[in-house]
Amino acid sequence: MLKTKELEFNYENQMFFKFQNIDLKSNENLLIIGDSGVGKTTLMHLLAGLLKSNSGSIKLFDKELNLMSPSQLDSFRKNNIGIVFQRPHFVNSLTVKENLQLAQYIANKKDNNRIEDILKNLNIFNKSNKKTNQLSQGEKQRASIALAIVNSPKLILADEPTSSLDDNNCAKVIELLKKQATDFGAQLIVITHDSRLKKHFKNTIEL
Amino acid sequence: MNIFKLSIKNIFNKPLSSSISLALLILGVGIISLLLQLNTLIKDQMDNNLRGIDMVVGAKGSPLQLILSSVYHIDSPTGNISFQEAENISKNRMVGSSIKILYGDNYKGYRIVGAEKKFIDLYKGVIKEGKDWEKPYEVLVGSKVYEKLKINLGDELVSSHGLRETGQSHDEGKFKVVGLLEPSNSVIDQLIITSPQSVWNIHNDHDHDDEDEHEHEHDDREITAMLIKFKSPMNIIQFPRQINENTNLQAAVPSYEISRLFKLFGFGIETLSYLAYLIIIVSGFSLFINLFNSMRERKYEMALIRTLGASRLQLSTMIIFESLALTISGFVLGLLFSRFGVMFVSSLMEESLNYNLNSFKILNDEFWLLGLSILIGMVSSLIPAIQVYKMNISKILANA
Numbered sequence: 001m002l003k004t005k006e007l008e009f010n011y012e013n014q015m016f017f018k019f020q021n022i023d024l025k026s027n028e029n030l031l032i033i034g035d036s037g038v039g040k041t042t043l044m045h046l047l048a049g050l051l052k053s054n055s056g057s058i059k060l061f062d063k064e065l066n067l068m069s070p071s072q073l074d075s076f077r078k079n080n081i082g083i084v085f086q087r088p089h090f091v092n093s094l095t096v097k098e099n100l101q102l103a104q105y106i107a108n109k110k111d112n113n114r115i116e117d118i119l120k121n122l123n124i125f126n127k128s129n130k131k132t133n134q135l136s137q138g139e140k141q142r143a144s145i146a147l148a149i150v151n152s153p154k155l156i157l158a159d160e161p162t163s164s165l166d167d168n169n170c171a172k173v174i175e176l177l178k179k180q181a182t183d184f185g186a187q188l189i190v191i192t193h194d195s196r197l198k199k200h201f202k203n204t205i206e207l
Numbered sequence: 208m209n210i211f212k213l214s215i216k217n218i219f220n221k222p223l224s225s226s227i228s229l230a231l232l233i234l235g236v237g238i239i240s241l242l243l244q245l246n247t248l249i250k251d252q253m254d255n256n257l258r259g260i261d262m263v264v265g266a267k268g269s270p271l272q273l274i275l276s277s278v279y280h281i282d283s284p285t286g287n288i289s290f291q292e293a294e295n296i297s298k299n300r301m302v303g304s305s306i307k308i309l310y311g312d313n314y315k316g317y318r319i320v321g322a323e324k325k326f327i328d329l330y331k332g333v334i335k336e337g338k339d340w341e342k343p344y345e346v347l348v349g350s351k352v353y354e355k356l357k358i359n360l361g362d363e364l365v366s367s368h369g370l371r372e373t374g375q376s377h378d379e380g381k382f383k384v385v386g387l388l389e390p391s392n393s394v395i396d397q398l399i400i401t402s403p404q405s406v407w408n409i410h411n412d413h414d415h416d417d418e419d420e421h422e423h424e425h426d427d428r429e430i431t432a433m434l435i436k437f438k439s440p441m442n443i444i445q446f447p448r449q450i451n452e453n454t455n456l457q458a459a460v461p462s463y464e465i466s467r468l469f470k471l472f473g474f475g476i477e478t479l480s481y482l483a484y485l486i487i488i489v490s491g492f493s494l495f496i497n498l499f500n501s502m503r504e505r506k507y508e509m510a511l512i513r514t515l516g517a518s519r520l521q522l523s524t525m526i527i528f529e530s531l532a533l534t535i536s537g538f539v540l541g542l543l544f545s546r547f548g549v550m551f552v553s554s555l556m557e558e559s560l561n562y563n564l565n566s567f568k569i570l571n572d573e574f575w576l577l578g579l580s581i582l583i584g585m586v587s588s589l590i591p592a593i594q595v596y597k598m599n600i601s602k603i604l605a606n607a
Contacts, residue, residue, distance in 0.1 A: 041605045050514065050601040071518060078516020085604065089511040091213070093220030101208035106517045147515070 001026045007056035017042055029188040034207030044159050044191045049073035078107045082148030086160035088140040090132035096143050097128040100150045107151040118146045149184050156181055158190045174200050214528040224497045229537050231490030236541025238483035241548040242476050243572045253465055256394045259329050263459050265432035270459035277432035278461050280394050287429040301442040309430040311406040312366035317352045319399045321406035330393040337386035343405040346382045350390035351397040495587035502591045510600040523592040534584030538577055
């Protein structure tokens with residue numbers, strides 16, 4: 001499902017990353033772990049199509065990302081990938097529900113039942129009509145997971161989802177992510193420096 | 208949810224900074240539109256009342272005063288002239304038609320004008336109820352007057368001397384209302400019109416009773432002014448000068464005087480409208496600063512929207528639309544503001560000048576104002592929109 005080969009990226013300021021090859025089968029989750037500065041965020045942006053590599057190839061769902069134009073990448077991303085950021089981001093002028101509706105609109109979808117299902121599943125249905133800045137930290141994290149999965153992506157990319165959490169909450173969030181992925185039929189790739197997550201994944205790559 | 212709804216939500220999410228830009232725009236657009244409206248309305252009204260009058264002959268004095276008093280009925284007359292002299296001028300071969308008018312009295316502040324019957328035809332006056340006057344002391348009443356004072360057919364009006372309400376009232380000045388005029392949107396709406404003889408009768412000695420029948424050898428009757436239409440428009444150059452140089456009368460050309468008047472207060476209007484344009488430009492700057500700042504505050508949410516799959520163009524459209532929604536509603540509210548302004552000013556003018564300005568059409572210049580508002584909206588959102596278009600989402604997210 002995901003196959004990378006000889007992936008290389010260098011920033012203009014001469015930072016250079018060479019990534020090991022990844023080969024992930026369908027129906028498997030993956031943990032990518034590495035210390036700060038080894039290019040974790042860069043790799044994630046490459047996988048999400050937010051950056052383009054200088055050489056090598058990324059094959060995701062049998063599509064070669066490096067051959068796509070920026071607009072093709074936009075459209076590939078909205079149809080296939082959901083992203084959970086380290087710090088939750090929302091459109092602040094909208095409520096939780098409206099944020100999810102916006103995500104659906106962008107993907108040319110409209111399904112309020114699904115929004116309801118997801119919010120209930122994540123236990124924040126009673127916050128539907130709250131502005132996102134009125135949520136607690138934990139609620140924000142769950143709302144950002146909702147935003148990542150609302151368009152039924154085949155792949156969920158999570159960037160440091162647990163780095164600021166204590167052990168207890170760390171375990172909760174990662175189980176929640178795995179459960180959401182299973183519930184909604186998506187694969188999960190978590191990129192982190194947090195070694196506590198190792199025990200939650202069968203497949204692990206160390207950068 | 209869609210991009211346009213999102214723009215509107217974004218505007219309402221920042222009520223303070225949005226309303227400052229909006230208020231500036233409303234003020235700018237409102238002032239310009241108010242000036243345009245008033246200018247056009249006053250000009251229309253003035254032109255409308257000018258129809259068919261090429262020249263006015265009256266007593267020596269200020270030509271503008273002569274025009275204002277005898278064409279627009281808003282200033283005091285310059286004095287009276289002899290009926291005989293006026294008659295001589297009206298027989299000149301250059302004169303196409305002439306109408307003698309005279310003032311004397313008022314009824315509750317509305318002027319009673321003695322005039323030849325042609326006067327009503329000049330303004331296309333139509334009798335709505337009743338009939339034309341036949342005998343002295345019979346009057347036709349203009350629409351504004353009977354509406355305001357609730358005058359009915361057959362009422363008796365006791366006039367006061369002079370043109371102001373406070374004048375002494377005559378015992379003999381009892382007029383009988385024989386006809387009511389249709390509204391004509393011209394000066395006759397605010398006049399009470401009667402035969403010249405009525406006015407002469409009130410003000411002259413009682414030994415003039417038989418004047419109607421005979422031409423006296425020493426005619427000492429007077430009129431206030433004579434409205435003249437020339438046979439050929441060419442006469443407008445030569446004839447007024449002849450009168451001013453060779454007689455002790457004054458001839459004034461309304462179109463000259465009115466354009467002189469407009470030049471006088473046109474300067475003020477111009478200055479004020481430059482100020483209003485400046486306000487519009489400032490509103491554009493404030494809009495730009497708002498968008499620019501909110502762009503920086505919202506860069507993560509922009510990046511988020513992009514990662515959700517929105518295209519660059521969609522995001523730029525959102526920014527431009529936020530700006531346009533503000534400027535267009537500023538334009539609409541500005542027009543509304545100016546209409547209330549026009550209503551207010553015209554109610555003031557009606558009180559003090561017995562004048563009425565009411566027409567709510569959208570002027571061509573206001574379409575230009577709409578164009579300007581849209582332009583301001585586009586220009587002030589251009590740089591923020593380009594910035595959003597060129598935004599490097601990966602970099603923004605990496606620095607989060």
